[in-house]
């Protein structure tokens with residue numbers, strides 16, 4: 001059976017891979033997620049996805065030779081600002097107010113590695129936020145949803161209420177662009193739409 005290793009702790013990425021019918025086993029890795037000075041958001045997510053995939057291969061040793069490792073990283077960018085995961089509820093409210101009534105871009109880097117082979121892509125989606133008041137942002141943050149999410153919102157949850165429109169891939173905003181991931185997986189010999197699970 002064709003499958004891959006998913007180097008991710010994100011439940012959203014698991015669901016999106018399941019949606020594509022790509023069987024996977026989970027592996028746990030740790031990488032430094034700091035942004036480099038003057039690093040553009042697209043470069044940042046691609047670098048991190050590549051680091052995570054490489055870390056996945058290193059952690060698997062011999063076993064990783066049998067199936068490719070997939071990793072991803074998602075971030076939100078508004079102009080030159082990179083908005084990662086908020087560290088406090090107050091920071092989440094500030095991030096949301098920064099995005100209110102504006103357009104921003106969500107970037108996801110995806111990388112796949114097998115032995116010495118490493119390939120990656122970056123997918124961008126434009127997201128247009130409605131204008132809302134600080135009291136609304138505070139009420140949304142009080143739901144607890146924004147805290148583990150880049151840009152302090154989840155389009156797939158309560159945060160969908162804040163989104164007027166998007167241009168590009170929806171699954172990319174959630175954390176794993178399904179079309180591009182399936183294409184990359186196919187290049188490594190792992191097909192989508194498999195009905196058997198591991």
Ligand SMILES: Cc1cn([C@H]2C[C@H](O)[C@@H](COP(=O)(O)OP(=O)(O)OP(=O)(O)O)O2)c(=O)[nH]c1=O
Pocket residue numbers: 007008009010012013072073074075076085106148149150151153154155156159173174175
């Ligand atoms: C903008 C947005 C982000 N997010 C999430 C996707 C990512 O999981 C998270 C960004 O953090 P990431 O660092 O990309 O991923 P992660 O730490 O959750 O998982 P791992 O590194 O182990 O793979 O924000 C949403 O769920 N919905 C959204 O609308």
